[in-house]
Amino acid sequence: MPRSAPAPAKTADLHDSPDSPDSSQSAPFIDERKFVVALARGLDLLRVFKPGETLLGNRDFVERTGLPKATVNRLAYTLTVLGYLRFDEALGKYALDAGVLSLGFALLSGTDTLELARPHLRAFAREVGAAVSLGCRDGLDMIYLETIRSETALTLGLASGSKLSMLTSSMGRAYLAVQPVDVRDALLAELAQAAGDVGQAQTEQARVEIDAFEHAGCCYSFRAWHDDVNAVAVPFRDPRDGRWLVLSCSGPASSMGEEVFRERVAPRLMALAQRLGGPAQRGARSHAR
Known part of the structure; x- marks a missing residue:
């Protein structure tokens, strides 16, 4: 079975035109003999919805996926027939369906x-007076499977299904820390490119935390993802299927400083x-950059 790609390929780039980049460069780990581009494009449409967005139009789909308008129209129609999208005729836009x-x-x-x-997350949140979450990878992001807050925890509107940057969040850094070095480096390169002008600085900061994982056993994010949020995260393998899951705990930097996370929160989370x-266990170790 071929290795999965470092991140989901942008399917608009695979076969749309002769000017598209060579697929062996844009998605080096994809076995195109088994890859169904039409299916991937349909899933791309569903993935463009962000938390809090209820309605999107064809223009939104085109801009976010890079797919031609005619392709978007056909995909949206198909997804509507299958019950994954619902079309609002009055507004001319689509919403996710049941x-x-x-x-x-x-x-x-x-x-x-x-x-x-x-139950452990609830007890942990009460004990430390912060928010504690369980998440996994979703493309170049980390997605919350569950998040529980204490009554006094800072509320940032994050809930199950919310996404965080893999590059700046403690959860993302912890996930990266346990990947094989080739996968990790490929992801970091892709994350840096996606982050634009701040990509290099954010990647360097992430590497510091990733390198520290070997002796710390966790990864931190101090005011990196949000100006007033500190966080720590610890990865572990799901005993059922072996995939990587990540526990994280976050709190207001103004009242929960670095020392609190290093001395009080991190040991409990580990x-x-x-x-x-x-x-x-960290992935294959390499100092090559």
């Missing part, structure tokens, strides 16, 4: 580790991660 919800529910209800983790899945 088919998407059923997929998400199937994922969450089928995750035994999530059910096992919930103990919880070990209880849920066992100790994490």
